[in-house]
Amino acid sequence: MSTGLSLDAASLPGQSLPWLQDFRADARVQYVAEGLPTVRSEEWRYTSLASLQKKTFTAVAPAASNQVADYHSQQLLADTWRIVLVNGQVDQRLSMLEGLPEGVRVMSMAAALVEHEALIHRYLGHAMAAIKHGFIALNSAGFSDGVVVHVPAGTVLDKPIHCVHSVSHAELMVNTRSLLIIEENASLQWLESYGGIDAEYLSVAITEVFLAENAKLIAYKQQTESSHAYHFAGMYCKQAPYSCFTQHHFALGGVLARSETHTELATAAECELNGLYLGAGRQHLDHHTQITHAQPHSISREYYKGVLNERSRGVFQGRIIVEQQAQKTSSMMANRNLLLSEHAEADSKPQLEIYADDVKCSHGVTVGQLDEKSVFYLQSRGLDEASARNILIFAFANEMVEKISHRPLHAALLTAVLTRFPKLAIQPVVG
């Protein structure tokens, strides 16, 4: 299919590195043999890529247009560092990385392959679990650039790095690979936002995360792709003992978007995965998470909420694996969905695979409508029905926004969520 490997091989970074050529060649073989995932695979049973297969997206990036600058200027966040990818290439001119602490490296993958080849060789491809699917193969074979962040031991970044992904042309396939390497006792806040022109395109972004002992990552993902865009993004994480990984994920855009977050926890490591998806029209928003408790005393907390209107469909597949030696694991997973239309659909599938015997694991799923008693209660206090419903929907969603403590980001996300409720003429609810 033309989505894939009509790549101009010579234009990819790191072509002179034999190990990378092998890495890409292996991925290409896998991709050619297997293609993109299909619903026959258990992990993709709710998400058909048939509509994507019919598209012709090209991986050759034209020069950026003014629209990107427009999109980019809307994404400017106070109190952050910034690195910008336009059509899958880091654009240094739009980036802002001054004042990073001593020793912290934030650079393009292309530059890192030249200047820090050994570091990339050591990490690239090592954060994924054994099962790799077509999107990962596609990405490995053809990533055009990406971002590499290396935070040395003991260094704490006191504000987020905002990684802006934007697409400026229709029918592009944008394919990036990033690495976040966080050494012992170091700490990083990382925000990815995705968007582009109001047209069809495909963005594929894979981020591998390596958290050394007692390292900490707070990752935010703001998926605000065009309403015609296809989006696949995976974050795959390896957590050393006592490390801590938190993700806040907001899935708002795209016609078909799949997000994967996988992490593997060593002794006493912790992860917290929060997600909010707001579907409207015919959006299909899929979330696949996999938490592997590989060693004892690790903790995972997962909370995903979905609001699904019109003919949209939300998918949550949460897999938790507790390996035999991972005693004293504590794991909680919840997924709550609000269906606002009889044509909307929520598919929720928690999968617990527990091989240890001394563990505390719980999971819960709800799919429901707005509580009519609450609607009436608000009406009985003088609020009209439409406002009452909007307030309740917003309140449901806002619980996830309220978890964001970085003020400029909180404000941006609040705006992004509020714009999804056009009839909602209200201010933030919980004061």
Add this chain to the structure above:
Amino acid sequence: MLSIKNLTVNINEKVILNGINLEVNAGEIHAIMGPNGSGKSTLSHVLSGKPGYQITGGTIQYKGKNLVDMAPEIRAREGVFLAFQYPVEIPGVSNVYLLKAALNAVRKHQGLDEVDAMDFLSLVKAKIKTLDMDEKFLYRAVNEGFSGGEKKRNEILQMAILEPALCILDETDSGLDIDALKVVAEGINALRSSERAFIMVTHYQRLLDYIKPDYVHVLAHGQIVKSGGADLALALEKEGYGWLEQGQVSA
């Protein structure tokens, strides 16, 4: 102010209210008592416009208008307020937000400007103090995790701020401890005026010790089977409802 004539109400084909007649004038306090399941909450809900009830006969006039035709929010803006027997919890919506939205909805309906933020806060803080509530309640989600008594107090707080004309209190006294009952009763008494009427649904005389009703009605099997003055409540406290229900059967 309120005139209910021969009101009959069904829930899913089942008759719940079976010919209610009740006249309430401004300045009056009416207590409604009666056995569990007799239809007291149903009457309260129907007055506030809760969906799910079929009005199969009779009329309800409020300030000369047909109440049945009004949407619940219009009734609220026109001054009908129900303090619920079981107030709902609304996660994610703060108390102070709801109070402000509600007050502004009422003010807008009355042709007034939105309340100034500072004025609003000092109003709310004054009211919350008279109800002996902590200001922290303002910033908590509406009723979420509130104790039974805290929820009831919160209903009265909303009432105190909205200053409705017709206050319907459905078992506001149930679940209140002795001190809280006194505070809530004082809150209600503070709202008494010649322009305002109260319908208080209660099972106990103890509320009526603080707020003396002008009329007491007994609702049984969907009908008002007996009406009287404040003494009737005392008699009921002593004798229960048995004698009335028998009287109704033979009548």
